[in-house]
Amino acid sequence: MTSVEKVQNEIVEELSLFSDWIEKYEYLIELGKDEIDFNKKFMKDEFLINGCQSKVWLYAKQKNSKITFHAYSDAIMTKGIIALLIKVFSNQSPDDIINSKLEFIDKIGLKSHLSATRANGLMSMIKQIKIYAIGFKEKNG
Amino acid sequence: MIDFEKIRSSFPILDVKVNDNKLVYFDNAATTQTPTQVTNSIRDYFNKQNSNIHRGVHHLSNISTEDFEQSRKKVKEFIGAEKEEEIVFTKGTTDSINLVATSFQKFLKSGDEILISEMEHHSNIVPWQLCAEKTGAKLKVVSVTKEGEIDIDHLEKLLNKKTKILSITHISNTLGTINPITEITKLARKFDTKVFIDGAQAIAHQKVNVTELDVDFYCFSAHKLYGPTGVGILYGKEEILEKLPPYQGGGEMIEMVTFEKTTYAKLPSKFEAGTPNISGVIALSKAIEFIEDINLGLIFEYEAMLLNHYNEKSNKLEYYEPFGTSLNKSAIASFNLKKVHHYDIGVLLDNMGVAVRTGHHCTQPLHKKFNLAGTIRASFGIYNTKNEIDYFFDCLSRAYKMLY
Ligand SMILES: Cc1ncc(COP(=O)(O)O)c(C=O)c1O
Numbered sequence: 001m002t003s004v005e006k007v008q009n010e011i012v013e014e015l016s017l018f019s020d021w022i023e024k025y026e027y028l029i030e031l032g033k034d035e036i037d038f039n040k041k042f043m044k045d046e047f048l049i050n051g052c053q054s055k056v057w058l059y060a061k062q063k064n065s066k067i068t069f070h071a072y073s074d075a076i077m078t079k080g081i082i083a084l085l086i087k088v089f090s091n092q093s094p095d096d097i098i099n100s101k102l103e104f105i106d107k108i109g110l111k112s113h114l115s116a117t118r119a120n121g122l123m124s125m126i127k128q129i130k131i132y133a134i135g136f137k138e139k140n141g
Numbered sequence: 142m143i144d145f146e147k148i149r150s151s152f153p154i155l156d157v158k159v160n161d162n163k164l165v166y167f168d169n170a171a172t173t174q175t176p177t178q179v180t181n182s183i184r185d186y187f188n189k190q191n192s193n194i195h196r197g198v199h200h201l202s203n204i205s206t207e208d209f210e211q212s213r214k215k216v217k218e219f220i221g222a223e224k225e226e227e228i229v230f231t232k233g234t235t236d237s238i239n240l241v242a243t244s245f246q247k248f249l250k251s252g253d254e255i256l257i258s259e260m261e262h263h264s265n266i267v268p269w270q271l272c273a274e275k276t277g278a279k280l281k282v283v284s285v286t287k288e289g290e291i292d293i294d295h296l297e298k299l300l301n302k303k304t305k306i307l308s309i310t311h312i313s314n315t316l317g318t319i320n321p322i323t324e325i326t327k328l329a330r331k332f333d334t335k336v337f338i339d340g341a342q343a344i345a346h347q348k349v350n351v352t353e354l355d356v357d358f359y360c361f362s363a364h365k366l367y368g369p370t371g372v373g374i375l376y377g378k379e380e381i382l383e384k385l386p387p388y389q390g391g392g393e394m395i396e397m398v399t400f401e402k403t404t405y406a407k408l409p410s411k412f413e414a415g416t417p418n419i420s421g422v423i424a425l426s427k428a429i430e431f432i433e434d435i436n437l438g439l440i441f442e443y444e445a446m447l448l449n450h451y452n453e454k455s456n457k458l459e460y461y462e463p464f465g466t467s468l469n470k471s472a473i474a475s476f477n478l479k480k481v482h483h484y485d486i487g488v489l490l491d492n493m494g495v496a497v498r499t500g501h502h503c504t505q506p507l508h509k510k511f512n513l514a515g516t517i518r519a520s521f522g523i524y525n526t527k528n529e530i531d532y533f534f535d536c537l538s539r540a541y542k543m544l545y
Contacts (some may be wrong), residue, residue: 021160021492022543025488025489025543026543029485029543029544053484053487053499053500053515054482054484054485055514074514075485076482076544077485077489078482078484
């Protein structure tokens with residue numbers, strides 16, 4: 001099991017403790033309220049992700065052989081979802097990120113609560129994360 | 142008196158469950174639901190009389206043509222137009238605006254002016270931008286006051302003899318403001334400016350009489366009038382429609398075609414190229430009957446009562462920030478809650494079964510002017526109730542507590 005899969009499984013397990021959507025959302029909102037490591041100088045259009053109803057900025061850094069992701073949104077719930085994604089993808093190697101399958105989103109039952117446009121927004125975020133990983137991989141040669 | 146039970150029972154969709162909650166449909170400004178009178182009409186059309194119109198000699202074509210033209214007559218009477226030739230069937234409000242913004246180019250030259258307002262829907266902005274680009278005319282924009290009303294002084298200042306056409310919404314789909322069309326038209330007449338009114342938000346909520354309003358054009362969509370999607374109306378005064386060139390070419394809109402020259406059909410066929418949405422147009426007449434049976438005067442009073450009840454509730458929330466506070470409003474309420482994102486509220490309301498719109502509601506320039514990234518919009522229709530509004534506010538405070 002790659003470490004990306006491991007983190008995903010942990011998240012699925014954690015969220016399976018909640019019985020209804022309200023509790024899941026409360027959890028996301030709590031995550032969204034947490035302080036995050038995001039430098040506001042990246043709040044520029046070039047870091048904005050298209051296709052989200054709320055604004056999402058995302059940038060990535062390389063630390064040794066791992067990538068860290070930093071993202072911010074003006075909507076709390078979106079910030080919560082971002083926090084989950086960052087848990088999964090930060091401090092992972094480019095290869096693990098590029099090859100990862102994202103089953104946890106379906107498993108935690110989040111997608112069914114997102115409308116098509118919102119689900120698209122989530123997909124754009126994931127796509128951008130993978131694009132960063134591909135970029136770093138190429139740079140590293 | 143409104144027979145409320147009867148109305149609700151015409152809308153089976155209102156019994157849909159969302160997340161085990163009963164659906165509360167407050168997105169009527171986006172589209173209204175269709176009563177069984179309308180859906181049955183569509184089903185019956187395809188089961189009993191589907192055929193093309195105006196062309197066949199056979200039985201089915203004859204009855205469909207008759208029903209189609211009967212629907213035109215119904216629309217004419219419904220909006221108080223003088224002639225059936227003045228009623229053009231289109232795909233919707235957007236299509237109606239594009240038709241005029243395209244055909245009217247014939248009368249525009251560089252230096253002419255087109256006047257719209259800051260509260261227009263993108264549908265009433267972009268076609269005019271395209272028109273201005275094509276002709277060299279200038280697009281001028283009337284300001285909106287902080288209450289969300291057209292700034293009439295500014296309108297007077299902008300009107301001049303170069304203003305060839307003015308296009309303004311009857312009711313704002315975001316602010317809910319009911320604009321003073323008669324007053325605006327009078328001002329425009331001084332300069333012989335043609336008046337185009339976007340009636341998308343007005344037509345189902347108050348009695349509209351285009352002759353009394355004395356406008357040159359008026360348009361709306363059937364799907365905001367308890368009718369089907371894909372059908373719209375363009376009303377135009379006969380003398381002006383006569384002068385406008387066709388918008389699209391094709392079947393139905395011609396008199397005689399040769400490869401050298403085509404002569405066009407008479408009104409309104411001149412503007413109805415191709416096979417129209419026949420079942421939809423026929424169903425529209427059922428939607429109009431449905432509304433007329435209830436009575437638009439009573440609908441207006443009923444929805445005003447709903448808005449009133451809504452305002453009493455919202456006034457009590459110190460974290461409620463309304464967008465659009467004109468005293469002259471239709472039953473549309475856009476707002477934000479202090480310090481929370483409209484999107485977060487929208488997601489939570491959705492999960493509680495409440496359907497509202499979040500975002501910019503196709504009025505980005507208006508939101509930008511007031512520095513808003515977006516708003517939440519609740520908009521009411523004839524089947525909504527005070528109880529639903531109470532439930533809405535329960536959900537709203539629950540959502541706010543979760544987020545804040
Ligand atoms: C004021 C106004 N104008 C135009 C439109 C566009 O209508 P349609 O999408 O039916 O063409 C709408 C509806 O969204 C509206 O509210």
